[in-house]
Amino acid sequence: MATLYRKYRPQNFSEVVGQNHIKLTLEQEIKTGKIAQAYLFCGPRAVGKTTLARIFAKAINCAKKKVNSAEPCNKCLSCEEITAGRALDIIEIDAASHTGVDNVRENIIASARVAPSRSKYKVFVIDEVHMLSISAFNALLKVIEEPPAYVIFILCTTEVHKVPTTIISRCQRFDFKRISVSDIVKKLNYIIKAEQIIVAKSILEEIARYAEGHMRDAESLLGQIVAIGGREISREEADLVIPRSDLNEVLNLLDLLIKKDAGSAIRLINKLVDDGVDLKNFLNDFIEILRKIMLGKLSPQLVEKLAMELGENIELKINQLSQNVALEQILFFLEKFIRIRGEIKVNFIQQLPIEL
Ligand SMILES: [Zn+2]
Structure with a gap:
């Protein structure tokens, strides 16, 4: 395989x-x-x-x-x-x-x-x-x-x-350009059908994101996952191969911040820390998504040009979030979180309530 x-x-x-x-x-x-x-x-x-x-x-x-x-x-x-x-x-x-x-x-x-x-x-x-x-x-x-x-x-x-x-x-x-997430997913989908294996679309999208436009990398990741799994690949099996990506949690946090729900936001961050999530990576993803929403609000064509798409599941959620938040708020978050990224040590969690 x-x-x-x-x-x-x-x-x-x-x-x-x-x-x-x-x-x-x-x-x-x-x-x-x-x-x-x-x-x-x-x-x-x-x-x-x-x-x-x-x-x-x-x-x-x-x-x-x-x-x-x-x-x-x-x-x-x-x-x-x-x-x-x-x-x-x-x-x-x-x-x-x-x-x-x-x-x-x-x-x-x-x-x-x-x-x-x-x-x-x-x-x-x-x-x-x-x-x-x-x-x-x-x-x-x-x-x-x-x-x-x-x-x-x-x-x-x-x-x-x-x-x-x-x-x-x-x-x-x-x-030649890097291959888009949706094109990579298309190919991976074709492969799993031909191999008669079931893999959730969200996992395929994660593989595609992680491969960063290199088809061979995506196919090799899929091969590794399929090699350890059976006919149906579970979330846990996929996690063994793909470094855990928490874009969903990133979006959850953003959602809580938009709703100004500080208590839940802090609970979420504590849970991530307990789960062993690297806060620095998490913060980078967070800023990347803020940037994407900002650019999307300024010029949707720009986002397409930058090939920043993250897969259908994530894109849908981002679109929903984007509709509930004003550009000013996004700029405010961006500024704060870029500053926090510079300072990130233990004070990340203490600092969060202040942002709110
Ligand atoms: Zn011929």
Whole structure:
């Protein structure tokens, strides 16, 4: 079960969650046959760069691709070989462990001179390309400047600022984004259905939040939870793997403060302390949610842009709370709690009544 990531790796464009702008452009290029010879996929780790590179390589080499579709058939010999990772014409290189110029000469330049053995295109996927040495980049640049017509380069990097501009300017560049909580939940949902396991949506949302936009992390967390649980995953089992998140308690506290119910607020905080909740983390979450409500009141589009969504359950509660509180009150809380965060020691609890 630890390899959910491999087992459910997307095999065509429609299975990829997130990165819609990139998918659309690539699909359009495939449909119209206007593909570039060098691509640069930049962005955080584990958000689908090499996955999309493989699907792209598969689609342009597919022997049975439908007209007007960009999707690979996943059935022809070429598709099957690429899926299995044994296609001779798809060359994946991890630049992190092959940084030198000799590697570029032997594995890339020499190989690029030879026409593909079976496929239409020879595709070089160079992962972590920013790790190449200067001389390796210079050698690579020469072949990217004048590549044989059958060669396609897909350079992937998490640190585009380390890639020479001479290389960047030769590539069609795509900037990958972290994957949203709702998109991650969608994928996790698909996996648990396929595995016939029951996991509460709130747990899936917690996994997605904790993964912070990295799909592979989310899938690996789910794998760990499923490995210790049975057919139905309980809250307690999930708690063993996901560091406890108390967004619900954060919202409860905020609700009490809005209602000016000091007694219950203090009882809640004492209970959290007894439960071993880290007050500093709790306070950070609290401030984060206040910030979200504040921005939501100022400009809802801004919240969407910042991709601050926290999953459906939490979002619903935040919306309800937000309607019962004025912007001034939120600003007041923000100011107080940011100050408390700076001072937090034992005086947190004593200080709370003063805020009220
Ligand atoms: Zn095919």
